[in-house]
Amino acid sequence: MIRVAVDALGGDSAPEEVVAGAAEAASPELQPILFGPAGLETHGLELVETTQEIAMDEKPAEAVRAKPDSSLVAACRAVGSGEADAVVSAGNTGAMLAACFLELRRLQGVSRPAIALVIPSEPRPSVLIDSGANADARPEHLLQFAHMGSVFSEEVLGVPDPQVRLLSIGEEPEKGNQLTLEAHELLAGAEGLNFAGNTESRDLLRGAADVVVCDGFTGNVALKLMEGTIKAVLDALREEITSSRRSRVGGLLVRPAARALRKRLDPETYGGAYLLGLRGLAVIAHGNSSRRAIANAIRLAARGVEHDVVGRLAQRLPERVLASARSDPGK
Amino acid sequence: MIRVAVDALGGDSAPEEVVAGAAEAASPELQPILFGPAGLETHGLELVETTQEIAMDEKPAEAVRAKPDSSLVAACRAVGSGEADAVVSAGNTGAMLAACFLELRRLQGVSRPAIALVIPSEPRPSVLIDSGANADARPEHLLQFAHMGSVFSEEVLGVPDPQVRLLSIGEEPEKGNQLTLEAHELLAGAEGLNFAGNTESRDLLRGAADVVVCDGFTGNVALKLMEGTIKAVLDALREEITSSRRSRVGGLLVRPAARALRKRLDPETYGGAYLLGLRGLAVIAHGNSSRRAIANAIRLAARGVEHDVVGRLAQRLPERVLASARSDPGK
Numbered sequence: 001m002i003r004v005a006v007d008a009l010g011g012d013s014a015p016e017e018v019v020a021g022a023a024e025a026a027s028p029e030l031q032p033i034l035f036g037p038a039g040l041e042t043h044g045l046e047l048v049e050t051t052q053e054i055a056m057d058e059k060p061a062e063a064v065r066a067k068p069d070s071s072l073v074a075a076c077r078a079v080g081s082g083e084a085d086a087v088v089s090a091g092n093t094g095a096m097l098a099a100c101f102l103e104l105r106r107l108q109g110v111s112r113p114a115i116a117l118v119i120p121s122e123p124r125p126s127v128l129i130d131s132g133a134n135a136d137a138r139p140e141h142l143l144q145f146a147h148m149g150s151v152f153s154e155e156v157l158g159v160p161d162p163q164v165r166l167l168s169i170g171e172e173p174e175k176g177n178q179l180t181l182e183a184h185e186l187l188a189g190a191e192g193l194n195f196a197g198n199t200e201s202r203d204l205l206r207g208a209a210d211v212v213v214c215d216g217f218t219g220n221v222a223l224k225l226m227e228g229t230i231k232a233v234l235d236a237l238r239e240e241i242t243s244s245r246r247s248r249v250g251g252l253l254v255r256p257a258a259r260a261l262r263k264r265l266d267p268e269t270y271g272g273a274y275l276l277g278l279r280g281l282a283v284i285a286h287g288n289s290s291r292r293a294i295a296n297a298i299r300l301a302a303r304g305v306e307h308d309v310v311g312r313l314a315q316r317l318p319e320r321v322l323a324s325a326r327s328d329p330g331k
Numbered sequence: 332m333i334r335v336a337v338d339a340l341g342g343d344s345a346p347e348e349v350v351a352g353a354a355e356a357a358s359p360e361l362q363p364i365l366f367g368p369a370g371l372e373t374h375g376l377e378l379v380e381t382t383q384e385i386a387m388d389e390k391p392a393e394a395v396r397a398k399p400d401s402s403l404v405a406a407c408r409a410v411g412s413g414e415a416d417a418v419v420s421a422g423n424t425g426a427m428l429a430a431c432f433l434e435l436r437r438l439q440g441v442s443r444p445a446i447a448l449v450i451p452s453e454p455r456p457s458v459l460i461d462s463g464a465n466a467d468a469r470p471e472h473l474l475q476f477a478h479m480g481s482v483f484s485e486e487v488l489g490v491p492d493p494q495v496r497l498l499s500i501g502e503e504p505e506k507g508n509q510l511t512l513e514a515h516e517l518l519a520g521a522e523g524l525n526f527a528g529n530t531e532s533r534d535l536l537r538g539a540a541d542v543v544v545c546d547g548f549t550g551n552v553a554l555k556l557m558e559g560t561i562k563a564v565l566d567a568l569r570e571e572i573t574s575s576r577r578s579r580v581g582g583l584l585v586r587p588a589a590r591a592l593r594k595r596l597d598p599e600t601y602g603g604a605y606l607l608g609l610r611g612l613a614v615i616a617h618g619n620s621s622r623r624a625i626a627n628a629i630r631l632a633a634r635g636v637e638h639d640v641v642g643r644l645a646q647r648l649p650e651r652v653l654a655s656a657r658s659d660p661g662k
Contacts, residue, residue, distance in 0.1 A: 057503060122567070135508040153559060169551040171464060172388060177466040177548040201552045202559030216554055217508040220500040221532045225553055228533030229560040233596065236453070237568070240588035247588040253581020257571035265564065 001031055002302045005075040006082035008036030009053045010091025012288045018090065019043055020269045021294025033084055035075040050074045056287060060094030064102060071168055074095060076103040079280035081292045086301035088272065090285035090294060097133055097275070104280035107314050112141045113277035114216065115284060118224055120264055121207040127153050127162075128204070128212050131273060132220035132284075139182035142166070142213050146187055146195070146316055149211035155312040156304070162210035165199035173198065179215060187213070223267075230265045235259065254303060271296030274304055281310050332362055333633045336406040336415035339367030340384045341422025349421065350374055352625025361633045364407040364415055365424070365607040381405045387447055387618060393424030395433060403427060407434040410611035417632035419597045419603065421625060422617035428464055435611035438645050443468065444608035445476045445547065446615060447483055448554055451595055452538040457544050458484050458493075458537070462604060463551035463615075470513035472543050474498070477526070478648055479607045480542035487635070493541035496530035498549060501587050504529065510546060518544070554598075561596045565589065602627030605635055 006022045007014045009175035015036055022032035023043035034042055038049045052070035054063045063075055072091050076099040078084040089096045097113070114130035129149040134141060146164050153162035166184055168176040173184050175198065187195045199208040201222060214222070237258070263269060271293040272285035281304045285297035304310075321323060339346045339352045344394035346367055353373035365373055369380045383401035385394045395404055403422050407430040409415040420427045428444070437444060445461035460480040467473060477495050484493035492589050492614035495514055499507035506529065520525045530539040532553060545553070568589070572582035594600060602624040612635045616628035635641075 049652050061507070083516075101365060107576040122563075132500065167552065169463065169548055169555075174390070175466075175583050177546075178550075200559075201556035204556060205560055205563035215508075217500055217511075218549065220497065221549055221553060222556055224500075225532035225556050226560050228531075229536055229557050230564055231533075232453075232536035233561055233564045233592070236592050236596075237585075237589065241585050242590065247585045250581040250584020250586075250588075252580045254568075254572050254585055255581075256574065257581075260570065261564070261571050265567075 001029060002086070002305045003031050003033055003084045004298050004301045005078040005087040006015045006032045006034050006298060007072045007075045007087070007089035007091050008034040008040060009071040011285065011294070012056070013290070014090065017289065017291045018294050019045070021289070021291035022298060024291060024295040025298035026182060030298070031076070031181045032298055033080070033238040034208045035071040042147055044079065048074065048154060049077065054092050054242045056092050058092060058095065060092060060098045060275070063095050064098040065090065066275050076100055076282065079282070080104050085305045086281035086283065087317040088285055088294070088301050090287055090289040090299050093287070096104050096282070096284055099281060100275055100282045104241065104282065106192070107266045107277055107279055109312075109317055110144060110148070110277035112137065114277050115219070116149055116174045117273040118270055119226070120156070120269070121205045123207055125157060125167055126207055126210050126212060127157070128214070128219055128223060129276070130214065130219050131223045132216045133275065134185040134216035136217070137179070137215040137282045139179060139186050142179070142183040142215065143186045143190060144239055144277070145212045146190070146193055146211065146265070147161065148313060149213060150193060151223060151313055152274070152276060152309065153210045155316065156309055159210045161194050163194050163196045164211040164213060165196050165209035167201060167212050167214035167222070169200065169216055171198050171200060183213070205322065268293035270300060271299050274300070274309065276309070276313060277315070279310060311328040332360060333417070333636045334362050334364055334415045335629050335632045336409040336418040337363045337365050337629060338403045338406045338418070338420035338422050339365045339371060341420040342616065343387070344621070345421065346371060348620065348622045349625050350376070351621070352383040352475060352622035353629060355622060355626040356629035360458070361629070363629055364409070366402040366409070379405065379409065385423050385426045387423050387639070389426065389629065391429045393425050394423070395429040403431045404434065405611065409432055410560045410613070416636045417612035417614065418472050419614045419616055419625070419628050419632050421618055421620040421628070424463065424615055424618070427613070427615055431606055431609050431611070431613045433549045435609040435613065438608055438610055438641075438648065440648055441475060441479070441608035443475060444606055445479060446550070447480055448550075448604040449488070449601055449609050450535060450557070452536045454538055455490070456487070456488060457538055457541050457543060459545070459550055459554060460545040460607070461545065461550050462554045463547045463607065465547035467548070468510070468546040470510060470517050473510070473514040473546065474517045474521060475608070476540065477521070477524055477544045479644060480544060481524060482644055482647045483605070483640065484541045484606060487638045487640055487648065490541045492525050494525050494527045495542040495544060496527050496540035498532060498543050498553070499529040502529050514544070517574060523642060558598050565593055578589035599624035599627060601631060603631050605631070605640065607640070607644060610641060610645070612636055
């Protein structure tokens, strides 16, 4: 039985959609535990009562310090104390990062936890890391992201010797900004990493690599752009199709195909992303998550527990990462 | 009669596709002038013979210095000397930037020329600036990009009082990396700019703003990701459709609609992007340009001449930009 702590007040349509998603994800093997105010309609799920709430636009560090009994912080704490196996929140991402930092603490040798998002690329999924935890990062952080992503890909997605690429604006090593130029050198010289050079963003959905490494600003811009573009293209296609009688008829016939594609590419199908580099498992869900996205994020968290993501990272992150990280106290 | 200097050796499928594209663009009002080696098949177009060539992977600054009689540098020089009204190259982007810098020089007050790409967003096109000229930029550069993009949008695209937004990872001013946080402050305090705050990348194709400002690394990642995602989605849809008999029939009926969409979203429809901030008009075309893309890039250059992009920027870039730029010698 896997127990997942769920921040019932996190997200744009909390608590209703969050509770509904948790109820949908519940099974004999998976027990969501809601963290929220007394009196919350829980659909029969366990509720841990909390008295505070962190809003989407609050300043993360201050909010986490000021509200130790918020649903978000308390849910993270439950993982730190062992009462839950993982935590899921669709709330304030910055607050979630700060709370995880505080309540779960970092794995030895990790200076910056990073968000690992599984992208529905073809022919197989790839991992985009960091997709939003560190808006500013240094080259040595990108090296750590590469190692974390690599271990994750191998252990959780089952990819043998995963190929790692650096997201840049040209495939040649000398193309990029100051950060990627320096990171490229570090990655190219790193032992134990199957580094294959730079990749351009146009190949992200075409399986550019098993692991694509970037800073959190670039990764977050990339993931939101992919989502927005997929949606805009499918919406525009629907409009084009409904604009003539002939193509309307055709549209009915291709609808199942379009739906299958939409489902495969829909971010809600994954529902969330892992925050890697901590001593406990955390999943960050979309702020505008529907119940389906929340349910999938909770299932993602449960799969992470089954695969022992945290334990494997702790065990596998090579000594080299530890060494390079120890000289970097993080900030 | 508008004369456009065309680098016949620039791009992955040069010179054949470039010459063919130039021939396609030629009209009584538009005269492409090819720059390339003696003996080049020109389809009857004028040829200015050059003796050197800059390869796609050469180091930009060195190549431009070492090869003053390359097709790329000579084509830029023709604009500087007034023999041509604009220049188009699908060659080495860095070399094109360096050659333009050298041969066309910057407009007064501009420390960093930037690439302005017109995005096929709905309900109307928007301008993404910088989409690749400056991999590293400072906040004051982003302010200049905003002014250039704004004047461009108003004068060339005909948008009254264009709305400007800063590309970041959250709409709130306090979301972003160090660069966007500082740029946000500058933009918010700038006079004469209709600055409406941050925008997220998911809204780029949905007309997030008339002008979207970012550094060249982020902009280049964004534009290539948009292109790649549009292509991946349409390709995947075709695959889904051809996988069943029923949807194959539907596919035939929706094909015109899909084609119309593909054409609207296809980067080849624009063919290139303006390099703004120079005393002459330059268009940078895709490295993998087909003849159609080259023809469209040449037409884009001609439209820029008709609209007097350079003259209007020189006239309109407000004194404020000049003032802020004078304190920044550029680098």
